[in-house]
Amino acid sequence: MxxxxxxxxxxxxxxxxLVGLLAGMASGLIGPYVVVKRIGYMAGGIAHTVLAGMGxxxxxGSSPMVGAFICAIIAALLIGCISLSGIDQEDTLISAxxxxxxxxxxxxxSQTPGYRTDLMSLLFGNLMLSTRTMVFGLGGxxxxxxxxxxxxxxPLVAVxxxxxxxxxxxxxxRALYLLLLCLVAVTIVVLLQxxxxxxxxxxxxxxxxxxxxxxxxxxxxxxxxxxxxxxxIGAGLGVAWQADLPAGATIVLLTGIGYIISLTGHxxxxxxxxxxxxxxxxxxxx
Numbered sequence: 001m002x003x004x005x006x007x008x009x010x011x012x013x014x015x016x017x018l019v020g021l022l023a024g025m026a027s028g029l030i031g032p033y034v035v036v037k038r039i040g041y042m043a044g045g046i047a048h049t050v051l052a053g054m055g056x057x058x059x060x061g062s063s064p065m066v067g068a069f070i071c072a073i074i075a076a077l078l079i080g081c082i083s084l085s086g087i088d089q090e091d092t093l094i095s096a097x098x099x100x101x102x103x104x105x106x107x108x109x110s111q112t113p114g115y116r117t118d119l120m121s122l123l124f125g126n127l128m129l130s131t132r133t134m135v136f137g138l139g140g141x142x143x144x145x146x147x148x149x150x151x152x153x154x155p156l157v158a159v160x161x162x163x164x165x166x167x168x169x170x171x172x173x174r175a176l177y178l179l180l181l182c183l184v185a186v187t188i189v190v191l192l193q194x195x196x197x198x199x200x201x202x203x204x205x206x207x208x209x210x211x212x213x214x215x216x217x218x219x220x221x222x223x224x225x226x227x228x229x230x231x232x233i234g235a236g237l238g239v240a241w242q243a244d245l246p247a248g249a250t251i252v253l254l255t256g257i258g259y260i261i262s263l264t265g266h267x268x269x270x271x272x273x274x275x276x277x278x279x280x281x282x283x284x285x286x
Contacts, residue, residue, distance in 0.1 A: 002242065003237075003238040003242055004238075012128065012130070013241070015130040015131060015132060015134070015135055016127040016128050016130045016237060016247075017127075017234065017237060018130070018135045019127060019130040019134055019135055019138055019194065020127055020130075020230075020233040020234065020237055020251075021230045021234065022135070022138040022139055022142050023138070023190050023194035023195075023229075023233065024194075024203075024226060024230035024231075024232070024233045025142050025146075025226050025229070025230065026138075026141070026142050026145060026187045026191065027187065027203050027204055027208075027225065027226070027229040028208070028211075028222055028224075028225035028226025028227070028228070028229045028230075029146060029149055029187070029222055029225075029226060030145065030149075030183055030184055030187040030204070031187075031204050031205060031207055031222075031225050031229075032208045032211065032212070032218055032221035032225055033156065033160065033180060033183075033184075033218075034184060034204060034205055034208065035205055035208040035209050035212060035221075036160055036161075036212075036218065036221075037160050037180070039180075039184070040201060040204075040205050041094060042079050042080075042083065042094060042181065042184075043184050043188065043201055043204060043205075044098065044201050045075065045079050045094040045095070045097045045098045046072055046075045046076050046184060046185050046188055047197060047200050048097075048098045048099075048101050048102050048197065049071060049072070049075035049098065049100075049101030050068045050071050050072045050101070050105075050185075050188065050189065050192070051101055051102050051105030051109075051122065051197055052071050052100075052101040052102075052104040052105045052108075053067035053068050053069075053070055053071020053072065053074075053105070054067050054068045054071070054105055054109075054122055055067075055104060055105030055106065055107065055108030055109045055112075056071075056104075056105075056108050058108060058109050058112045059108040059111055059112050065189065068189045069186070069189050071101075072185035072186065072188060072189050073182055073185055073186075075097060075101065075185065076178070076182045076184065076185035077178060077182065078097070079094055079097060079181065080178045081178075082094070083177075084174055084177065084178075109122075121196070122192070122196060122197055123196050123197050123198050124198060124199070124246055124248045124249060125192065125193065125194055125195040125196030125247065125248030126196075126247070126248070127193070127237060127247045127248070128247065130193065134193065138190055141186065141190055145183060145186065145187065148183065149183070152176065152179065153218075153219075155171050155176055156176055158171065159171070159173050159176050159180075184204075187204065188200055188204065191203050191204060194233060194248065194251065195248035195249075195251055195252055196248045199249070199251075202255060202256065203232075203251065203252060203255060206255045206256060206258075206259040207225040207226075207228040207229040207232065207258075207259075208221060208225040209259060210224075210228055210258060210259045210262045210263075211225040213262050213263065213265075213266040228258065229255075232254050233251050235254055236250040236251030236252075236253070236254045236255075237251065239254065
């Protein structure tokens with residue numbers, strides 16, 4: 001059965017697509033801030049620390065998503081405070097969060113009966129296990145994310161592009177920075193549903209970076225990144241269904257290919273323009 005026919009008939013596939021599209025919207029909303037502010041490494045630290053919360057939740061018999069949200073927010077605040085403190089070897093400390101978080105998570109998951117299947121879903125995602133509850137839950141989270149970003153977009157842009165001047169104007173830049181990291185943490189947990197822990201940073205950053213090749217405004221990047229994320233997730237889910245491949249890996253592979261094509265085209269276009277400008281300068285001198 002082809003993907004379109006299956007999509008019309010199978011409720012679980014419809015739910016998988018809806019969860020994927022919601023994850024794509026979340027990625028597009030927050031990804032441009034991560035790319036422009038250049039906090040991808042911090043996002044990676046938060047993402048891999050999340051496994052500790054999920055592991056503890058599994059071990060205690062609680063919802064792994066609740067554990068993920070709690071741990072993600074705590075990790076975001078700790079990593080943000082480390083960054084703001086100006087401490088030496090900041091990257092080393094974030095790497096320590098990254099490694100210790102994964103180690104703690106794996107230890108707790110290994111002590112939970114039936115952990116192997118759960119571990120694979122956590123690390124690589126499994127959209128096919130999406131439920132209606134997840135659709136409504138993620139829909140509410142994405143809506144809240146959009147509302148919060150709409151309320152703080154202007155001061156957040158000011159913090160990203162000129163933090164010192166914004167601070168002198170009395171804007172609470174540190175609080176906004178920590179809030180941004182918390183929103184990144186929430187988005188990471190949302191994206192876990194689509195592509196899993198290992199590949200979440202690719203989906204968070206690559207569509208936004210791709211959008212940056214074609215638009216200059218942050219709002220434009222958010223719109224284009226959301227559309228591209230949803231396109232890659234929908235196409236990846238379709239290809240994975242047809243070829244019997246893991247959905248998360250297929251989505252990230254298509255996203256990576258799309259980014260490389262865009263980057264190549266962007267650089268070739270810049271090279272062509274430079275040569276045209278140089279040619280025009282030579283003609284004016286002659």
